[in-house]
Each structure stands twice: as C-alpha cells, then as structure tokens.
Amino acid sequence: MLAADRVGAQSGGDIDMRAIGNRLDRIEREITDLQRQSYSGGGSTGAPTSLSGSGSGSGAGAADAQSRIFELEEQVRRLNGNLEEMGHRIEQMGQELQRFKADTDLRFQDAQGGGGASASGTASDSAMAPVNDDGEAGTGPAPAEGTLGAAPVASVLPQGTPQVQYDFAIDLMKRGQYDQARAAFIEFLQLHPKDTLAGNAQYWLGETYYAQNRHKEAGDAFLTGYTTYSSSNKAPDSLLKLGMSLNALGNKDAACTVWSELGSRFPQASPAVVARNKLEREKAGC
Template sequence: MLLAIGAAALPASAQDAADLLVRTTRLENQLRQLSGQIEQLQFENRRLTEQLRKFQEDVDFRLSERGGSRSGAAPASPPAGQPPQPARQRRGDAFDPAANPGSAGAPRQIGEVIDDDFAGSSTAGQGPLDISGVGRPGPQGALSPTAPRGPSVAAAGQAASSREIYDVAYAHVLRKEYERAEMGFREFLQSYPRDRLAPDATFWLGESYFQRQRYREAAEQFLKISRDYPKAGKGADSLLKLGMALNGLGARDQACATYAKVGVDFPSASNAVRKGVEREQKRARCA
C-alpha cells in the first residue's frame, strides 16, 4: 500500500518541478524583454533631450543675432525735453580677444597647428597643419571641440555612470549605428570631459563621423587627440585616421605629412598601424 502511494507521488512532484521550470523560463524571457524596452526608452529620452538642447541653442543663437542687429542700429533720439542718455562705458577689466589674441581664452581655429617638433621631421618645410580652410564647414548643429561643455541634461536626469554611457555608445559602433554612436559619445564627452575614457570616446566620435564621410568633423576629433591626449593609447591610430580624413577632404599634402608623422611620434606603433600607413600612403600617392 505504501509503495503504491509513493509511486503515485513521484509523477506529481516531477510535474510540479516541470511547471516551476516553465514559469521560471517565462519570467526570465519577460525580464529580458522589459530590460530591452527600458534601454530603448532611455535612449529615446537621451535623443529627445539632445534635440531639445539643440533647439534651445538655436533659439539662443537667433535671439543673440537679433539683439546684435538691434544694437548695431542707429540709436533713437531722446524725446524732446529729456536729456540724452550717457553712453555705456566698457568695463576696464573686460576681456577683449582682439586686443589679446594670444592669451588664454582667445578664439583659435580648430586644428591650427600640429606639434612644433614636427618641424624636425623629413617633411619639414611644409608648414603647420591647418585644416581651417579644408573642405566644407561643419553643420550648424555640430559641437565645436573648443566650445564649453556643461553637464548633459540627460546625464543629470538619469544617474548613468560614465562607463554605462560609453558602453552603450560603443555598442552602437559595433552595430554600425554611427549616428546613435555620435550622440552617445557626444553626451559622454559633455558629461565626463575629464574621464579616463575621454580619449577613446573622442576617437570613436571621430570614427562615427568618418564612417559617414563627414571628414572635416572627423579630422577635428582625431586632431584633438594628438593635441590634448598625446600619450593616449590611440594616439597612433588617431594620426592615421587624421591623415585618412584629410585625404578625404582633398588635402593630399597634409595627409601625407600626417602619415609621415606617425612614424616620427610613434616609432613603436603596432604592426596594423604601420601597415595602414603604408597602404594609405600608396593610396594618396605620397612621395
């Protein structure tokens, strides 16, 4: 009798275990779907925040232009019977970039000069690397590398770490979603400009431009690595990419000078970089 009861109980327990396994698997699938939806919503939120920021910048720019045109108009004469208003005097401690063009804070052309030590290389005499007149100017919405970078609204609204933002943006690079990658890396650099991943983020931001044939913006980012992060791990790669971007802009001489600079600044560059330099030198028909 006891044996019969035990035999009947075994199938019931096995059935319960199978049901529990099915339910667990179903819950795991639902959890994965919810996680994907949350990630998508976070990305959409960041995208909308970026669009709002661009809109606000555009409005501010238009208002400043309108204010400047008004200030440039002839001052209206005061009504009869009222004394004329005294002219506004410029503050004595105000910074004037026209009077101090070489001081810190004065505007400079992006990518104006590559390091002075390049003058001693085999390509000396060609002058400093200047991409200010190369190619077409970037779109109005593009961020200038010298523009002040405040905290991102999206990063402030969400407690996302620098590594999380970087990983999401890099995942877009791996999926060849370069427009989304650009947005992610720009958000990273705005929110964490001094993070240890900033040089890599700058490189991949340039790569996201390069892959969409936006060579000028790409060159600005690759040049920024050579200027601001000369000892970065991607220094040699960035110089190679800078030459490729310059060649894409039609600046063959500057591209060839940049390829030659790779060997000067990075004599121990990886074999892949050296082969890439040789390949691009042949493609550009460098002397």
C-alpha cells in the first residue's frame, strides 16, 4: 500500500509538472505577443513631430508592454524553479520506493527461509511467476538484459490480448517490481514487436533500468525506443531519457546534443516533455 501511495504521489507530481509546463507555454506565447506589440508600437520613426501626443501614448504603451514582459519573465523563472523542485521530489520518492521494495523483498525472503529445501525448490520452479494480490513475486533468476532479442527465463505474461499483457507489465512497474516488469516488457516485445503498444513497452523497459540507476542499459533501451519506434508517442520521452542517461554517465556533450535533437525533431512534444527537456539542459549547462 505504501508503494502504491508513493507511486500515486509521483503521478500527481507528473500532473503538476504538466500543468506548470502548460503555464510556461502560455506565458511564453504572451511574452512573444507583447514583444511584437512593443516593437510595432515603438518602431515607427517616420511620424511627424506634430503627433507628439500620439507618440507619447505609443511610448507609454510600449513601456507598459515591456513592464508586463518583465513580470512574465519573472513568473517563468519561478515556474522553472518549481519544476526543478518537483523533479527533485519525484527522484527522492523513486529512491524511497526502491528502498521500500528492497526491504519488502528481504522480508519475503526471510519468511521463505524457514521452509527448507522444499520451499527453495518451489521458488525455483516459479522463478518468474507474476505477482500475487499482495504484490509479492518469485525470487528466481532475472531474465537476460533488456535487448529486444533476449529470452526471459520463463513466461511472465498472462494469457490475453496485448492490452491485457501490457497492463499487467505496467502494474508490475507501478508496484516497484522492476526485475519482473523488465522481464514482462521483454516478453511483450518478443510477442508483439509490431503492436501499437510496442513503443510504449520499449520506453518502460528503459525505465526499469533507469529506476535502478543502471544508466548504461537504460540508455541502450531508450535509444532503441527512439530509433525503432520513432513514430510512437513515447519517442520524445525516449529521447529525453536517453539524454538524461548519457548525462548521468558523465557524457554531457552527447546529452546536450540529444536534448537539442529533441527540440528540433519533436517541436510538438507534450508540454511536460518540453519543460523537462528545457530544465535538464539548463541544469547540465548546455
């Protein structure tokens, strides 16, 4: 329940960040309009001197517009600060969620430890079994690392449509069961590489690595998401997280190049992605 609460809090943070991104977009458009009005009002140099009264009015209007621009720019700075703070809070919640998951897994292993060889054999037979209603899962070997062609140790996904199987994998992700979610997304991509949800699954595969600070594998998965599923609605997100993974690995120049590509390749990306891209570039000093 605690993990679900924290995930819910993180989802709320994402919603707040989208709202802030929308406000930033509106403010930037208003700044552009005011600048255009200011320049058009103050750029007429050929007016007769007898119209000085009109010129004064125009100058006053330009001054008002400039004052409004300063006010809006200050709002933009405050909103960017809010975005950075919320991003930090979300990262902290993710770390707390990982610690909670590790503690829960440890308790689960301790509880099984008293069962002797029989309990151990049962765990081995159901190495990659889906989580039960309590959010617990088998503790067998993890699947091969997240390349598209890697085969999971055992089937993770339930029977059903691609949507049912995708929802199952997402639920594992929400529970913080990153290893099991990773196996589920890999299996989904093997079974449905051309499905409309494949691009989303590839993105979340990368997130299973990123959530565990495995930035090299995360970068590989996000790069695949961008190149293989470039028409997916998660392609801009994949490119954003590719840059963040590269930056976390200390490759700032490559990260800045990726974020610049995001701005030019996906000018119509969601406000949340645009705002986060701008924030990450500023933080990295691109």
